[in-house]
Amino acid sequence: MTKKKTAASPFEYVEPIGDRVLVRKDEPKRETRGGIALPDAAEIPTITGRIVTISAVxxxxxELPLRQYDKILFHPKNAIPVDLEHDNQLFVIPVEDIVAVFRREAPESPS
Incomplete structure (x- = not known):
C-alpha cells in the first residue's frame, strides 16, 4: 500500500516583527472614475489594503491607531511581498509607511 503525499505549505501564518503590519493589498484599478477601461499595461498603482495581522509591538x-482589518493607505516603496498565496497580495509594511487609516466615523475628541 502506498501513501499519498500531499503538498502542504510549510507556512500557514505570518507574524510581522517590530513596527510592521501584514497587509492584503487591494486589487489594482482597471477603470477610471469616469468609467474608461484601461489596458493591463496602464494600471493605476494601488496603495490601499486591509491589515491582516499586526505585530505585538x-x-x-x-499611539498607533492601527487595528486588524483596518483599511489603510500606504507608501509601497518599502513593502515586502510575502509569497504565501498564489495571487501574492500579502505584504509586510513598516508602520512609518502607513499614511492614513480609513474610518467610518471620526474619533471622539477628549472633553
Whole structure:
C-alpha cells in the first residue's frame, strides 16, 4: 500500500516583527472614475489594503491607531511581498509607511 503525499505549505501564518503590519493589498484599478477601461499595461498603482495581522509591538503601542482589518493607505516603496498565496497580495509594511487609516466615523475628541 502506498501513501499519498500531499503538498502542504510549510507556512500557514505570518507574524510581522517590530513596527510592521501584514497587509492584503487591494486589487489594482482597471477603470477610471469616469468609467474608461484601461489596458493591463496602464494600471493605476494601488496603495490601499486591509491589515491582516499586526505585530505585538504595534498592538501594544497606544499611539498607533492601527487595528486588524483596518483599511489603510500606504507608501509601497518599502513593502515586502510575502509569497504565501498564489495571487501574492500579502505584504509586510513598516508602520512609518502607513499614511492614513480609513474610518467610518471620526474619533471622539477628549472633553
Amino acid at each position: 504595534v498592538e501594544n503601542d497606544e
